[in-house]
Amino acid sequence: MSVFDVQGLGVAYGSFTAVKDISLEIPRNKVTALIGPSGCGKSTVLRCLNRMNDLMDATVSGKIIYNGEDIYGPEVDAAEVRRRIGMVFQRPNPFPKSIYENVAFGPRLNGFKGDLDQLVEESLRSVALWDEVKDKLDDPGTALSGGQQQRLCIARAIAVQPDVLLMDEPCSALDPIATLKIEDLIRQLESSYSIVIVTHNMQQAARVSEMTAFFSVDIDDEHGMRTGALVEYDTTEKIFNNPGNTRTEDYISGRFG
Amino acid sequence: MSATLSRQRKRIADPAFRWFVTLAGASVFVILAGMVIRTTNDAWPIFQYQGFFSFLTGDQWLAGSSRTDSDFTGTYGAWPFIYGTLVTALIAIVIALPLALCVAFYINQLAPKRLRNPLSYSVEMLAAVPSIIFGMWGFFWLLPNVLRPFLEWLESTFGWINLAGWKPFEGPVFGSSYLAAGIVLAIMILPIITAIVREVIAVNPVDQQHAAYALGATRFEVMRKVVLPSSFSGIVAASMLGLGRAVGETVAVMMLIGSTKSWDGSLLSAGDSMAAHIAARFGEATPETTKALMAIGVVLFLFTMIINIGARLLVWRIGRVSGDAAV
Incomplete structure (x- = not known):
């Protein structure tokens, strides 16, 4: 049972083709990792999954079927897509508001009618931040440590009760201990959400994901064009222990990238 | 080998520069104070003659013709x-x-x-x-x-x-x-x-x-x-x-x-x-x-x-x- 069915996805920024011809099925309630060297388009693909690429003037071709509906279809409201498919960014980006208001921002935006205090508490509990911040909910979110800020951002994302969480290198700005906490958290969240994570860190992909997609850069020597492409997509175990493609093997074993 | 970290050359520009920027900074206050004091001082007889409050609230403005600081003849409601x-x-x-x-x-x-x-x-x-x-x-x-x-x-x-x-x-x-x-x-x-x-x-x-x-x-x-x-x-x-x-x-x-x-x-x-x-x-x-x-x-x-x-x-x-x- 897949949550996304990506069919022949291509993305261009102006005349520059970032990725082309990507097809993959992303399973529901599992963690899927997108790995690959810089410039391979893994973040570009991730940003297509909730139409964040719209904000960067990208031209998207192909289809992304989410729950049977093409999210790039003509009738689709991008804001609604993003409400269902949450996103956590590379650098922790809490709003310059209180911890409470950071988590309450999304629910308020979407007209949440229930017990907001309870929702904030639940969201903070599910990222294991509640005990650390319950006495200072009115403090600014920006005053927390980097790892805490990132967990706050995850709490903010899940407070709107999305279906999918996209994570764009969520640990790249964090220290190893904070990284481990986020990884633990990702594994816990897996039962409730479908998670797609982009990471530079291969060990991280191996630790947290069930499925791994390896992207690489195709270089067209004639025109000097560099285009991202999906090389191999399989279970994480297979990708890391018995890759079917020599480029994957070279990357995994550290021979390039 | 002592005193190698002490000043090796004379610096004239440093103190001069410091004085210059201090002066420039101070000039802001001098100009502001000069302006406020001078205008208030010149206007003072009028406020005394008319009363500050009635100067603000009066709605009659009739220019007077006195040449001194007293014997005002006008009405000043601004x-x-x-x-x-x-x-x-x-x-x-x-x-x-x-x-x-x-x-x-x-x-x-x-x-x-x-x-x-x-x-x-x-x-x-x-x-x-x-x-x-x-x-x-x-x-x-x-x-x-x-x-x-x-x-x-x-x-x-x-x-x-x-x-x-x-x-x-x-x-x-x-x-x-x-x-x-x-x-x-x-x-x-x-x-x-x-x-x-x-x-x-x-x-x-x-x-x-x-x-x-x-x-x-x-x-x-x-x-x-x-x-x-x-x-x-x-x-x-x-x-x-x-x-x-x-x-x-x-x-x-x-x-x-x-x-x-x-x-x-x-x-x-x-x-x-x-x-x-x-x-x-x-x-x-x-x-x-x-x-x-x-x-x-x-x-x-x-x-x-x-x-x-x-x-x-x-x-x-x-x-x-x-x-x-x-x-």
């Missing part, structure tokens, strides 16, 4: 000019601020990428146009072609409004009026407010905007809930700059307000503002009237100070609540 300044500046800011926010938002978020730079250059160029140009254009073109018909329409449609004795749109319509001056002032301060607001919006952190988009916010919601709150102090600063320009504006107001000393509360009637009155009268003023005009200047200075302090307090108060980074 209220008509104070009213003119306040009302025109208020009209200007009420019209200009929302428009400026919209224009800045459009340039920043909605305009096609290749139009953004030309648009913001044009706005900045407009901000540098001298006010006499706005005054002339306002008087010779805007007033007869746009403002007069508009004022007449206001009078015929809303002329009946009566707020506890204050009839804001009561006729007759002459054209030159508080409202005409206020509208031209609004057009005049629109570019400077827009230019600053646009820059303030442009430096708003993109990653926070993306965070809001990722939660399902629309462009408008991102603007209203993320960009505007954290740009609050910048927007207040821009408004204050615009308001300051409107309060102190002389030439453009002089050309459009009608320059009468009589006071009538209707926005459609002619009046005068503090700055415009000073400029119009000091050339022909007797020594006594010169002092009275100085007194208007002191009041004008007080007003700009109050506006500035008010803005600081506002930024400080609201900034504390909204977590504005600039506070």
Whole structure:
């Protein structure tokens, strides 16, 4: 049972083709990792999954079927897509508001009618931040440590009760201990959400994901064009222990990238 | 091998530079103090003669002809000019601020990428146009072609409004009026407010905007809930700059307000503002009237100070609540 069915996805920024011809099925309630060297388009693909690429003037071709509906279809409201498919960014980006208001921002935006205090508490509990911040909910979110800020951002994302969480290198700005906490958290969240994570860190992909997609850069020597492409997509175990493609093997074993 | 870390060469430039910048810094206070003391000192006999409070509230202004610091013969009630300044500046800011926010938002978020730079250059160029140009254009073109018909329409449609004795749109319509001056002032301060607001919006952190988009916010919601709150102090600063320009504006107001000393509360009637009155009268003023005009200047200075302090307090108060980074 897949949550996304990506069919022949291509993305261009102006005349520059970032990725082309990507097809993959992303399973529901599992963690899927997108790995690959810089410039391979893994973040570009991730940003297509909730139409964040719209904000960067990208031209998207192909289809992304989410729950049977093409999210790039003509009738689709991008804001609604993003409400269902949450996103956590590379650098922790809490709003310059209180911890409470950071988590309450999304629910308020979407007209949440229930017990907001309870929702904030639940969201903070599910990222294991509640005990650390319950006495200072009115403090600014920006005053927390980097790892805490990132967990706050995850709490903010899940407070709107999305279906999918996209994570764009969520640990790249964090220290190893904070990284481990986020990884633990990702594994816990897996039962409730479908998670797609982009990471530079291969060990991280191996630790947290069930499925791994390896992207690489195709270089067209004639025109000097560099285009991202999906090389191999399989279970994480297979990708890391018995890759079917020599480029994957070279990357995994550290021979390039 | 001792003392190798001590000073090896003479430095003359360092202390000289320090003295120079200290002096430059101090000059700000010297100029400010000199200006305040001198004008207040010159205006003092008038405040004593008329009484400060009755100077502010009286609505009779009759120039006197005394040549000394005593034996004043005039009556000095500056209220008509104070009213003119306040009302025109208020009209200007009420019209200009929302428009400026919209224009800045459009340039920043909605305009096609290749139009953004030309648009913001044009706005900045407009901000540098001298006010006499706005005054002339306002008087010779805007007033007869746009403002007069508009004022007449206001009078015929809303002329009946009566707020506890204050009839804001009561006729007759002459054209030159508080409202005409206020509208031209609004057009005049629109570019400077827009230019600053646009820059303030442009430096708003993109990653926070993306965070809001990722939660399902629309462009408008991102603007209203993320960009505007954290740009609050910048927007207040821009408004204050615009308001300051409107309060102190002389030439453009002089050309459009009608320059009468009589006071009538209707926005459609002619009046005068503090700055415009000073400029119009000091050339022909007797020594006594010169002092009275100085007194208007002191009041004008007080007003700009109050506006500035008010803005600081506002930024400080609201900034504390909204977590504005600039506070």
